[in-house]
Amino acid sequence: METVLAVADTVSDLHDDLEAGGGISGPAARRGITAAIHAPRFAGTVITSTTARRLLANEDAMIYDNPQAFLLCHYKREQALCHRDGIKETPSLDRCVPGCGNIVRTDEHAARLRDRADVLDKRAAHTPLPVGDRLRANADKLRGMAEHHDRTRITLQEVTG
C-alpha cells in the first residue's frame, strides 16, 4: 500500500516535470514518458488494497523513486539487474546496478549528481591521498553521468510532437 502511494507521487511528479518541459534520459526514458502521460490514472483513485494489488501487477504504471542512486526505476522484472537470482514483484532499490535497462534519470537527478560531485570535491581537498584521489574520481564519474543525461535527454514535446 505504502509502495503504491509512493509510486503514485513519483509518477505524478514526473508527469508535472515533463509537462513543464523537463527532460529525461536513460534506457527506460521513452517508456517512462508513456507511463507519465497516463499518470492521471492515479489521480482521484482511492487506493485500497485491491487497487494497490492491481497497480503493482501493472508494470507499465510502476515507477519507483531511487534518490540514493540518483534515478527513477521503471521496473520490468525481466530486465532488472538488482535481483538476477529470483523473480520479485518490486525492485531492490538498495542494490541498484548502473547500466540496468529500467533506469530513468531526470534533470533534477542530473542537478543532484553535480551537487554531490561538488561535495565530494570539497571533501577531497581536505583528505590525504589516496582517499582524496578516490573522492575526486568519484566526483568526475558523477559529473560524467550528469553530462550524459544532458546529451541524451528527451522531452515530452519531442516524443509526442
Ligand code: SF4
Ligand atoms: S537495478 Fe536499479 S533500475 Fe534496475 S530494476 Fe533494480 S533498482 Fe531498478
